[in-house]
Amino acid sequence: MKCxxxxxxxxxxxxxxxxxxxxxxxxxxxxxxxxxxxxxxxxVVAGTSDVLLITGEAGIGKTALxxxxxxxxxxxxxxxxxxxxxxxxxxxxxxxxxxxGPLDLDRAHLSGMRRTALQAxxxxxxxxxxxxxxxxxxxxxxxxxxxxxxEDDPVFLILDDVHLxxxxxxxxxxxxxxxxxxxxxxxxxxxxxxxxxxLPDLPRMPLTGLDxxxxxxxxxxxEISLRGAETDRVIRLTGxxxxxxxxxxxxxxxxxxxxxxxxxxxxxxxxxxxxxxxxRVDRLSQASxxxxxxxxxxxxxxxxxxxxxLRAVGVTPDAFGTAEDARLVVLxxxxxxxxxxxVGSAVVQRxxxxxxxxxxxxxxxxxxxxxxxxxxxxxxxxxxxxVYGPDESVAEALEGCAVRAAGxxxxxxAAAAYERSAQLSVSARNRGRRLLAAANTAFAGGQTDRxxxxxxxxxxxxxxxDVASGEAVSLVGRIDTxxxxxxxxxxxxxxxxxxxxxxxxxxxxxxLASAFAAAVFAGLGEEALKVTHTAVxxxxxxxxxxxxxxxxxxxxxxxxxxxxxxxxxxxxxxxxLWAGGAMPPAMxxxxxxxxxxxxxxxxFEEAARLHQAVAEFAAEQGSAxxxxxxxxxxxxxxxxxxxxxxAYAGALQAEQLATDAGLxxxxxxxxxxLTAICASRGQVAECHxxxxxxxxxxxxxxxxxxxxxxxxxxxxxxxxxxxMNQAIDSLERAEALAVATGFREAAHFAWAAELAEAYARQxxxxxxGRLAGxxxxxxxxxxxxITVALAARARGLATSADNFDLCFEQALAxxxxxxxxxxxxxxxxxxxxxxxxxxxxxxxxxxxTASWQTFSALGAEAWTRIAHAELAATGARxxxxxxxxxxxxxxxxxxxxxxxxSGVGNREVAARLFISRKTVEYHLGHVYQKLGLTSRTELxxxxxxxxxxxxx
Numbered sequence: 047m048k049c050x051x052x053x054x055x056x057x058x059x060x061x062x063x064x065x066x067x068x069x070x071x072x073x074x075x076x077x078x079x080x081x082x083x084x085x086x087x088x089x090v091v092a093g094t095s096d097v098l099l100i101t102g103e104a105g106i107g108k109t110a111l112x113x114x115x116x117x118x119x120x121x122x123x124x125x126x127x128x129x130x131x132x133x134x135x136x137x138x139x140x141x142x143x144x145x146x147g148p149l150d151l152d153r154a155h156l157s158g159m160r161r162t163a164l165q166a167x168x169x170x171x172x173x174x175x176x177x178x179x180x181x182x183x184x185x186x187x188x189x190x191x192x193x194x195x196x197e198d199d200p201v202f203l204i205l206d207d208v209h210l211x212x213x214x215x216x217x218x219x220x221x222x223x224x225x226x227x228x229x230x231x232x233x234x235x236x237x238x239x240x241x242x243x244x245l246p247d248l249p250r251m252p253l254t255g256l257d258x259x260x261x262x263x264x265x266x267x268x269e270i271s272l273r274g275a276e277t278d279r280v281i282r283l284t285g286x287x288x289x290x291x292x293x294x295x296x297x298x299x300x301x302x303x304x305x306x307x308x309x310x311x312x313x314x315x316x317x318x319x320x321x322x323x324x325x326r327v328d329r330l331s332q333a334s335x336x337x338x339x340x341x342x343x344x345x346x347x348x349x350x351x352x353x354x355x356l357r358a359v360g361v362t363p364d365a366f367g368t369a370e371d372a373r374l375v376v377l378x379x380x381x382x383x384x385x386x387x388x389v390g391s392a393v394v395q396r397x398x399x400x401x402x403x404x405x406x407x408x409x410x411x412x413x414x415x416x417x418x419x420x421x422x423x424x425x426x427x428x429x430x431x432x433v434y435g436p437d438e439s440v441a442e443a444l445e446g447c448a449v450r451a452a453g454x455x456x457x458x459x460a461a462a463a464y465e466r467s468a469q470l471s472v473s474a475r476n477r478g479r480r481l482l483a484a485a486n487t488a489f490a491g492g493q494t495d496r497x498x499x500x501x502x503x504x505x506x507x508x509x510x511x512d513v514a515s516g517e518a519v520s521l522v523g524r525i526d527t528x529x530x531x532x533x534x535x536x537x538x539x540x541x542x543x544x545x546x547x548x549x550x551x552x553x554x555x556x557x558l559a560s561a562f563a564a565a566v567f568a569g570l571g572e573e574a575l576k577v578t579h580t581a582v583x584x585x586x587x588x589x590x591x592x593x594x595x596x597x598x599x600x601x602x603x604x605x606x607x608x609x610x611x612x613x614x615x616x617x618x619x620x621x622x623l624w625a626g627g628a629m630p631p632a633m634x635x636x637x638x639x640x641x642x643x644x645x646x647x648x649x650f651e652e653a654a655r656l657h658q659a660v661a662e663f664a665a666e667q668g669s670a671x672x673x674x675x676x677x678x679x680x681x682x683x684x685x686x687x688x689x690x691x692x693a694y695a696g697a698l699q700a701e702q703l704a705t706d707a708g709l710x711x712x713x714x715x716x717x718x719x720l721t722a723i724c725a726s727r728g729q730v731a732e733c734h735x736x737x738x739x740x741x742x743x744x745x746x747x748x749x750x751x752x753x754x755x756x757x758x759x760x761x762x763x764x765x766x767x768x769x770m771n772q773a774i775d776s777l778e779r780a781e782a783l784a785v786a787t788g789f790r791e792a793a794h795f796a797w798a799a800e801l802a803e804a805y806a807r808q809x810x811x812x813x814x815g816r817l818a819g820x821x822x823x824x825x826x827x828x829x830x831x832i833t834v835a836l837a838a839r840a841r842g843l844a845t846s847a848d849n850f851d852l853c854f855e856q857a858l859a860x861x862x863x864x865x866x867x868x869x870x871x872x873x874x875x876x877x878x879x880x881x882x883x884x885x886x887x888x889x890x891x892x893x894x895t896a897s898w899q900t901f902s903a904l905g906a907e908a909w910t911r912i913a914h915a916e917l918a919a920t921g922a923r924x925x926x927x928x929x930x931x932x933x934x935x936x937x938x939x940x941x942x943x944x945x946x947x948s949g950v951g952n953r954e955v956a957a958r959l960f961i962s963r964k965t966v967e968y969h970l971g972h973v974y975q976k977l978g979l980t981s982r983t984e985l986x987x988x989x990x991x992x993x994x995x996x997x998x
Contacts, residue, residue, distance in 0.1 A: 337361055341366075427444070520539060598615075699959065
């Protein structure tokens with residue numbers, strides 16, 4: 047068996063200095079913080095995971111608290127301390143390799159793609175260019191490794207200086223942290239706030255300065271003696287920052303601050319200390335300054351490597367002695383380190399530029415002798431810091447680093463390497479090619495502002511050919527779409543596609559795909575249709591999978607516009623997708639788009655089969671990002687077909703996966719689905735919360751289609767609450783958006799049937815009749831049962847006379863051919879209400895009973911109350927709403943139970959939900975206990991819905 051450190055770069059890695067260097071016994075104050083850390087340790091030892099991110103400025107005491115935590119946890123479990131370093135911030139997964147170094151990866155029995163992803167991330171493969179890996183798959187693999195290690199003893203992962211850690215490692219750790227539940231894993235992180243590097247969304251404990259009493263106690267414990275007024279002023283200037291309290295009084299720059307007047311506005315404490323440390327460095331010998339510079343540039347190198355480089359400039363290890371006397375460095379069990387990272391920053395800033403360049407070149411030469419992937423990264427970056435101008439050999443080395451980083455989804459690192467490579471390129475062609483690659487990888491890593499800046503640089507060079515220009519415009523379009531300008535994105539990409547059509551049709555096809563997505567997102571229905579028709583014409587006569595996808599896209603847009611004929615075209619395009627008997631792997635994710643088409647046509651079984659295929663493919667690939675679509679769109683199917691608990695659980699999971707993957711559009715899409723579910727259930731607060739989140743994101747992103755869906759859901763909620771004026775206001779907004787976007791399909795973009803009902807309830811029968819006419823026109827064109835049913839219901843509501851029976855009977859007959867129980871129940875409710883008012887109580891009771899049963903079983907609380915009141919008026923006595931077994935379960939328990947009931951084993955359940963096997967076992971235990979089950983075979987029957995009947 048091999049641990050992660052056994053094979054990095056084909057040789058053993060040097061051990062890093064990872065333990066916090068601050069003695070925990072000297073911790074002063076921080077009672078509340080120590081209590082919270084104690085709670086975390088106790089919670090983990092008791093069997094439940096816990097996560098805490100400590101934030102604060104330099105010197106505030108984050109490392110001291112981590113040292114306290116490590117000392118508190120060590121007797122009770124396994125402690126894994128790791129610190130981020132500036133030297134490795136550009137090397138993808140350097141931090142993760144340190145985290146996993148002491149752990150046995152084989153024991154976790156990782157699934158195929160998770161193992162492949164982790165091997166690629168840690169450079170455990172034999173190839174120079176590892177296969178591309180989903181970065182979230184690496185996070186899932188980390189989750190498996192940590193939870194497996196915790197089966198023996200509790201595991202405490204302690205990460206310091208997270209702001210200096212490489213972004214892919216932080217993302218993987220955050221992904222795992224959000225999925226820790228019953229795994230005996232504790233995660234403690236510490237980081238400074240950095241506006242250019244957002245921290246993961248985890249539970250936080252911000253640190254501020256020590257209170258006055260603790261500050262004085264700390265100064266006394268370090269024998270710092272000042273006059274009373276000076277002590278007061280030091281505490282005021284430092285804000286209680288522990289490092290500043292200890293070091294400022296002994297520093298000349300700080301003394302000047304102490305002696306200044308009370309009106310002086312102190313600069314940031316970090317800059318004060320860095321300047322003060324710099325003055326201490328200036329007083330050292332040249333040999334000691336060289337020694338400190340090498341320590342700053344090689345913080346985690348093997349001591350032998352560092353001393354070899356020092357000998358090249360004629361310096362011996364003894365030069366560290368005076369730096370230790372000056373309290374700039376400390377000796378630890380694993381070597382020499384700075385007292386604080388600010389000291390290292392001061393050393394680098396004070397060193398002459400010529401010294402820095404020489405140091406970088408010497409370090410690069412040493413790295414070349416070491417060998418291995420990590421050494422190659424260091425060598426390239428140190429060479430880049432050593433040269434004075436363009437150098438193609440260094441540019442090529444950096445480009446190699448970028449290729450390797452992108453191969454393991456280290457997109458931020460790849461973008462940085464490509465950009466620096468472009469700066470050092472000799473030829474304009476290479477410079478343009480590398481800038482485009484930098485922009486693409488920056489965008490892939492979610493750095494849209496950086497990608498836009500790089501594209502602006504590319505445009506300024508004027509070095510791109512037609513193909514590269516098309517790629518750049520396509521990327522600009524995606525950036526504009528994500529950045530809230532989808533209309534502009536459509537205009538740019540569409541224009542470029544038409545420019546390239548005669549000479550570069552394949553490039554034009556990719557641009558048309560970008561234009562199509564932008565047009566739909568912006569609510570430009572007719573423009574989206576034009577784009578898809580252009581694409582279909584471009585692939586005319588072809589039956590390749592891409593040609594089939596273009597035909598499917600056109601059929602989907604036509605359906606969204608409320609036009610007929612889409613189903614046949616979708617079937618024809620879908621057949622072409624499978625031309626040759628098998629779909630290319632790269633095309634399989636596009637099945638989610640096709641499945642969406644089947645969903646809006648109410649062909650739920652076909653859509654579900656495709657989602658299942660994509661989910662299986664995503665699980666094989668270990669791709670959490672790819673799992674967003676099958677999970678979220680299957681939740682829509684479950685909602686439409688009456689499996690509301692499953693729908694809610696699925697939409698929550700998809701929202702979290704989309705958040706982890708940075709898919710902001712899909713975050714909004716799943717939130718609008720949650721809005722619809724909560725609206726149908728009558729959950730007012732939750733519905734408004736999700737609606738506000740979605741509308742805020744939709745307006746900032748120019749996503750009119752999301753606004754249309756949300757206003758329709760808000761109208762439905764207000765209709766169920768009897769708030770007719772507010773309902774009409776929301777639904778008329780939805781109608782205006784439907785007209786503006788062109789997306790008039792009435793069964794998917796639900797507003798017309800709801801608005802017709804609201805008008806009818808206010809006696810506005812002419813207005814209701816207008817909408818009934820719109821629905822009928824669409825029903826005549828599409829002949830879909832659900833549209834036929836909605837049109838007939840609207841006609842039944844729109845007539846003020848008593849001859850409504852035939853309309854509702856036609857609606858119910860059409861509902862029998864659809865699979866929308868909620869809509870069928872609403873038709874039965876409307877029919878029953880009109881029958882009761884016509885004094886036909888017996889027939890009214892029959893339809894009202896059916897609606898009450900369905901609403902009750904679905905959990906549509908507001909609609910259940912309406913049906914309850916109507917039935918009571920007919921003389922029926924009613925039991926309480928029947929509770930299904932699923933009502934007893936939490937969303938995550940229900941997700942686990944549904945998958946387990948389908949025959950999936952625990953390992954596959956964990957892979958599908960991106961949680962640990964132990965968490966699956968924990969949830970299943972609760973499911974069995976809540977439902978009174980003894981075996982897995984009882985789950986399907988236990989999750990079934992069986993509504994009660996009222997007593998008449």
